[in-house]
Amino acid sequence: MNSMIVTGAANGIGRAIAKGADEAGYRVGVLDIFENEAEEVASGLAKGEALTCDVTDPEQVAEVFTKFGGVDVLVNNAGILRTGPLIDHEPADFRRVVDTNLSAVFIAAQAAARIMREKGGGSIINVSSIVGIHPSPNSGAYAAAKGGVLALTQHMSVEWGSYSIRVNAVAPGFIEAGMSEPFYQNSVVRERRAGAVPLGRIGSAEDIVKAVLFLASDDAAYISGENLTVD
Ligand code: NAI
Numbered sequence: 001m002n003s004m005i006v007t008g009a010a011n012g013i014g015r016a017i018a019k020g021a022d023e024a025g026y027r028v029g030v031l032d033i034f035e036n037e038a039e040e041v042a043s044g045l046a047k048g049e050a051l052t053c054d055v056t057d058p059e060q061v062a063e064v065f066t067k068f069g070g071v072d073v074l075v076n077n078a079g080i081l082r083t084g085p086l087i088d089h090e091p092a093d094f095r096r097v098v099d100t101n102l103s104a105v106f107i108a109a110q111a112a113a114r115i116m117r118e119k120g121g122g123s124i125i126n127v128s129s130i131v132g133i134h135p136s137p138n139s140g141a142y143a144a145a146k147g148g149v150l151a152l153t154q155h156m157s158v159e160w161g162s163y164s165i166r167v168n169a170v171a172p173g174f175i176e177a178g179m180s181e182p183f184y185q186n187s188v189v190r191e192r193r194a195g196a197v198p199l200g201r202i203g204s205a206e207d208i209v210k211a212v213l214f215l216a217s218d219d220a221a222y223i224s225g226e227n228l229t230v231d
Contacts, residue, residue, distance in 0.1 A: 004216065005029035005071050007055050007108055008078030010037035012178020013127070016205035017075055017212050022046055024213055029068045031055070032078070055104035058111070065111045070119060073216045074112040076105045076149075077127045081179045086140040094141040101145035105152060109167070113160055121164030125215050126153050127208075128171040130231050146171075150227050157225030166224040168215045170208060173197070173231025177205035203231065 004021045008014040010032035021028050022045040031051040032038040042048035051068060053060035055078045065071060080100045082093055109124050116122030131139050132146030149169060156167040174193055176184050184190050184202070194202050211230045214220055 003027040003029070003068070003071055004073040004075065005031055005051065005065070005068060005108075005112070006075045006077055007031045007104070010034045010041055012181075013172065013175065013205045013208050014075075014077040014178075015041050016177065016209050017077060018042075018045065018048065020206070020209035020213055021073075021075075021216075022048060026073070029064070029071070031064060055108055056099045058107045061104075061107050061111050065108075065115060071112050071115055072119070072122050074108060074122070074124045075127065075212055075216075076108055076124065078104060079127065079179070081139070081142050083138045083142075085138055089141055097141040098145045098148070101142060102148040102152070105149050109152075109156060113156070113163070113165055116165050117160075117163040122166075123216050123220075124156065124165065124167045125212050126167070126169045127212075128153070128169045128227065130171050130173045130229060132171060133227075133229070153227065154225045161224060166215075166220070168220070168223060168225070169227040170211045170215065171227055171229045171231070172208050173203050173229075175203045175205060175208060197231075 004026040006014050006018045009018040009030040018028050018030050027047040029051045030038045030042040030048050033054050035052040038050040042050040051064040053064045082097050105126050126149050128149040129146040131143040153167050153169040211228050
């Protein structure tokens with residue numbers, strides 16, 4: 001296992017995963033829709049390569065995967081959050097959330113699995129969310145997509161096990177990074193959250209990195225179809 005593509009790696013948790021993978025010795029594909037930001041992250045890594053594409057576009061994804069030249073580990077991390085009550089949610093917005101958080105996981109995983117099947121195996125890690133398991137108000141589209149990621153993970157693990165491809169998910173809690181950072185600028189939210197977590201602290205991007213690197217590694221050689229909640 002020596003090459004890894006991380007989607008949505010220009011910011012937040014994805015950027016931290018790319019950095020952690022680099023430190024662990026992987027050649028890292030820093031994939032993101034934002035070219036300059038992806039270049040910046042990649043240039044800070046020992047063996048980083050920026051891959052600019054929209055993960056919802058199968059042609060763009062296939063093109064950058066070919067350019068990268070072989071992938072042992074794929075981390076499907078790219079995602080977007082749209083909040084608001086379902087009763088007012090615009091259907092177009094709902095579709096966009098499902099496209100980016102769920103359909104793109106299928107698109108990138110399929111592209112990777114075709115390469116991994118030829119290579120004799122690989123590992124795919126899909127980043128879901130705790131809201132994909134436990135409902136909370138005002139994130140219905142996002143939660144539906146993240147719940148779908150967990151079902152897709154299990155189906156992929158069953159279908160692709162015979163190719164020696166392991167497929168697992170990580171479901172982060174409310175992490176202080178990326179899309180959750182604006183919420184934590186409110187001290188009331190911060191205190192309430194820290195108080196609600198039995199461990200008494202808010203999770204960091206590095207907490208997610210460790211779980212992803214474990215599932216990517218041979219230490220997890222007999223683990224597939226699992227969801228590791230990190231909350
Ligand atoms: P973020 O917003 O900081 O990073 C997401 C990255 O995905 C960005 O760099 C963005 O440019 C990229 N991206 C978005 N749409 C894309 C597309 N169509 N094509 C290519 N790249 C695209 O978010 P964060 O917080 O780092 O989230 C990373 C993952 O973790 C997401 O899947 C998110 O749903 C999940 N997550 C985050 C939690 C948190 O508390 N931050 C909690 C649970 C899950």
